[in-house]
Amino acid sequence: MSPQSLAGSLPPSPDGIALAPAHAAAVREPSAPGAWGGPRQGSEPTLSDRVVSYQIEARLDPDKHTVDGRQKLTWRNRSDRPVQSVYLHLYLNAFEGEGSTFMTERRQGFAFRSAVDVEDDDWGYTELRKVQQGGQAVPWRFVQPDGGPATDHTVVRLDLPQAVGPGASTTLDIDFFDQLPRVLARTGYFGSFHLVGQWFPKIAVLELPGERGAKEVRWNAHEFHLHSEFYADYGLYDVKIDVPQDVTVGAVGELQGEPLVQGGRKTYHFVQGDVHDFAWTADRRFAKPLTAQWTGPGSPPVTVTVLYPPEYQANAQPVLQATLDALTYFSQTLGPYPYRTVTAVVPPFNAEEAGGMEYPTFFTASSYAHAEPGTWNAYDLDFVTIHEFGHGYFYGLLGSNEFEEPMLDEGLNEYWDLRMIRDRGQKIPLTTQRLRALGWAPEIGVFDMERMFSVMGRATDAIGANSWDRYSSEGYGSVYGRTATVMRDLEATLGKPVIEKAFKVYYARWKYRHPAIGDLQAVLSEVSGRPDVVNRLFEQQVYAVRKLDDRIDSLTSEEVLPDAGWRQVDGRWTLRRSEDVDREVQAQRAAWAKAHPKAKAGEGPFPWKTTVMLRRDGVAVPQTVKVRFADGSVEKVTWNGELPWQRLSWIRPSQAVSVEIDPEGRNRLDTKLLDNSWRLEADGRAARRWAHEITGLAQTLFALVSTL
Template sequence: MRSSFRSGGWLPVLFVLAWPVGALARQTAPTAPAADVPAAAATSTTPYVPIPLAAPDAAAVSTPSGPNAWGGERTGNEPTLSDRVVSYHIDAELDAAKHAVHGKEQLQWRNRSDREVRSIYMHLYLNAFANEGSTFFTEREVLTAHGSSRGNASLKKGQWGWIDLNSVRQADTDLKWSFVHPDHGPATDHTVVRVDLAQPVPPGGELTLDIDFLSQLPRVVERTGWFGDFNLVAQWFPKIGVLELPGERGATEVRWNCHEFHFDSEFYADFGLYDVRLTVPSDYTVGAVGQLDGPPQTADGKTTYHYVQGDVHDFAWVAAKGYRTLDGTYEGPGSPKVAVRVIYPPEYVASATPVLKASIDSLGYFSKTLGAYPYKTLTAVVPPYNAGEAGGMEYPTFFTAEGYKEVEPGTLTQFALDFVTIHEFGHGYFYGILASNEFEEPMLDEGLNEYWDQRMLRERGQDIDLASPLMKWLGIVPQMSGFTVERLTAGLRRPPDPIGENAWDRLSSSSYGSVYSRTATAMHDLEERLGRPVMEKAFREYYKRWRYRHPSAADLRAALIDVSGKPEIVNQVFDQTVYGTAWVDDAVTSIDNEEMLPQAGTEVVDGKRIEVDAEALKKNIAKARADWKKKHPDDASGQGPYRWRSTVTVRRFGAPVPQTLRVTFSGGKHADVNWDGRGRWKRFEFIGDGTVVSAELDPQHTVYLDADKLNDSYATKANGAASRRWAADAAALLQNLYSLLGTL
């Protein structure tokens, strides 16, 4: 999904349900049985137990997948990159005037289980835009009331979108289907359909269905649709759900994973082969997942493009009138020669070259740090003005970026364009090749991708420039790193939901948005504790184990532990953030300095008790101070002839994390001590020739999960530098807001 830079996460900071219904809903003609048992089972003498659907509250998996999950780790010696479960052969034609796609689809699917399959479940994603009673729109109303989000446009007459099944045939038999609601969504949601088979699919057997469908694109609200002569055709064809086996992503039995199309969620599907023919008006520019098989064929003012791509799990395309293209290539170790294309509208010509460069740079970085890019094409699409919600979307080998009329080097606009491009490309790894379940574990895609994007920007040395033109003219150029912005937008204080929670069962859209930034922040802190080389090695291992295999959060945790050898550190971060809602807030609360003066009273000297007279003691102290002053006339530290006992008190208001405390003494020296994270408070005592003038937790600024960094430090004398810096940054942000708004 679109990066958090524009999804309600970064932008505000940078710029100062389910309804209880039955399992079955309204039926389509032809009708299906009332119970969740296919018609084929009615005449069978063998008891049939329907295969269940994944639970509506399915979320972060805590048990690692088995070693043979999804056919076992891919070695690279197999005939195909993935274990192809499904194939789609689609012939589709765009009615440009109506923004409708007429399609004929042949679906071939393999039953990987040891169970007979008598019904299948399919996604009809476009029905999310059919009416305001869909799960998408009903959740949007609730969730956006408690937080901001993209996709707030309303649809008017003639702008709704849907997908109609005209027929579904198995061999020569018309099949029955009915809408179902795996997540107990409203009865008016039609995004999941159960199709009852005429002939069951035996264990290891194959199913072939011939489907005739009509997809009406909506006016762009979010992710897909049309505006003017621009058509982003995504989530547009009937798509089979995933049949998971025991030992895969926490499954303990064979189950279907086929969730409704929620407002804050995306996709999950089997790997396979896509063979797609697209017919469009000849004056339209076309781009799609995969590569062209032969030259386009033109006749009667229409052109047919034949795209083929194996080892992917989705297919999207664009058809737009008057669009231009910009081409480049990438060549790197282990990758085929990659043809890179940017498709863009004339008004955003300034964005084309930056998008191309960021795409090629991303190919190099992700190939180097995770694994070689395996496909021969990469297509980036810049949506037109007024269709921005079609931007920032990802599909295998194909993504949409953003468009700006002016892109000045070194500006916030360029950073935004680069970041979104890198982010959407990065999905090609975390959503595409790893193919994690974005419904149930969005952190494995959105969150991990956000983290890896920021690593790339950090390696580039590309910080966010906060300076206005006036500030630059004055030589004042405040900057902020990407990871700093992530923690500012991560909702670190009392988060309502774990980052491992599913996409829809959340307090608000803002909570979903924090999946991006809080995951990136948690991974940043884990990296600091394990070390950058170890973290990168662990992610390479995670990628190597789970490419083309749908990992879970538990599989990520296992890879991190196996490579680092530090389960206590990895488990603490996962327990606190992935599976829990713990938050961190450590503070320095006081500094107490006490001069260690001689004390009045009695004491035993050489076996005799003597009394130290208080008045005489005062005189001796005064004399000692006067003598010390004469010997050190220029000393302004206030040290004096006696030693000092200083006590620094730290408090813990949240979850424990190891901390470093740096204390600075009046003479300018400092000392570092470790707080191992135990206890709710601790006092550190220092005895020396000077006083403690300041104390700071996390002096190296590595604990980004700390919700309040302002209370990390304490000084005995006020210092206005911090407040002046914050005021300057706030002014820069405000001025940049006005500048950026003027370009939108």
């Protein structure tokens, strides 16, 4: 039955199971201990609790850029009630025309990365040609769970002829057809190159009470928004891909023997269990793949493959090395990599929008014609590779809900990527090959650069917000940098070993289980033993967006000299005249100088009164205030509280030299660092701080220059 025959307003589903709210976002409440079947112990027969199984046969026409598909989708009902309606994602329909939610948001001023223009022949779609359950036709209708336009066809509801009982499974036989779009966002073709992602009908996630804040059984099925990515159940993928004989294919999972060649075509057979997505690439122009083997404690032997076009041959080895390095770092700092393959794809020229995308065991990197060591291009090639591999943990192995909580994937992944780069002593070069040859080679720390892009401007959205309820595309983009900065500040407060232990616990407890933000918060509080610190930061920056802007308003340090005027001496009033005071002061200074020939400036016979005025224009955080004095002594105090200002005063034997807020650099969320220190005698520190800020901003310019 066609979807047109069921057009009209959407009645409740026959089983009465609701959908997740249209504006669902950060889940504060930790999930139940037994959510998603409880923590995986390692003794189970499979790595994940496999809810779904996909058997797919796909035939690619690389000239028409189409895929004919047949699919057996087996789904298990984890709930305690019969399920009559299920929901499928048809993500490719985001590119069928201007009426989709994706394209509507784009016209409203949001931008997806490079914002590739769409010509008339560039559109793509998925068509359901047959859906059957046990030989019976299944009626379906398009729905818009988030209230998007009726012309959005990225979610479809199937009303099953036979309900699926509690704990039971059902198999759906689905024939579908894909017209791939020209690569404009994550998926599609350019020339002979094809990146085939989000290409098959994929069932939504049925969440149970106690899972990610659910109070009742509900379906989590959102439209394909411009900035949202994906969320799905773990399962087994068995996929056969039929292509012309001269086409090379790479995909998620393990290739089952050599491709079968028959009638001028060949069939690749890939199988991968315990993942929640499947994507592939096909191109007759791929050069001979570059491969390597990796081994690590607790992991099976891993074959790493890099697919690349001839024009980007120079990118292959750096991408391979970065992947090997990331395998080692993530396995050591989070947990062993459990799969046997990693495939990295370098997109060809003019298919840049296919780059920088992640799937389980499979990702796309960047591509540069020139990426000489010590330049921005070389760094970006390295970083994007690490970043996309890292998604294999935060998106892949942890199964974060990228619809509603992109912080748990994009944000945490960005943080862990930057830690890797920092821990290997690497900085970011802000130059091109040409400028480097001229001797201009500034560098900046990775967390410093992230702060420049995410903190110095006016924040509009909490990092725990969902991916589509955003003030702007920049508001969504802040998920990356602000999360990395928030977590870096938490690390600076709690200590690096504590954070590393907490993230290992988080990974071990929640792998294959779809954690919520509240689950992350609970682990951080538990492992650190500092829920006060963790909860404050989450309340201020994850569930809300609060400005942090502390500064030093003034620093004064003046000698406390004898006073002129009347005073009582031995019961008699005596007038001390100004000239008497001056003579006394001069005499004491002379005597001090004679007795202390090596005294420093700021020392003398009289004490000094030092006063520091502090201002707080944002949210309150504990700050350390450090004052240095001329004699080498130091005063440290903690400044906390909601008051917008505070005055600190001391009377000390020597003059103050400087005052600094946050000398340990724990609070990089502060929007302006330049006003966090003050020195009575001018030196080069302010100039260096200015250079530090300006260098970070200059990165934008040189990133653009490097692409010209």
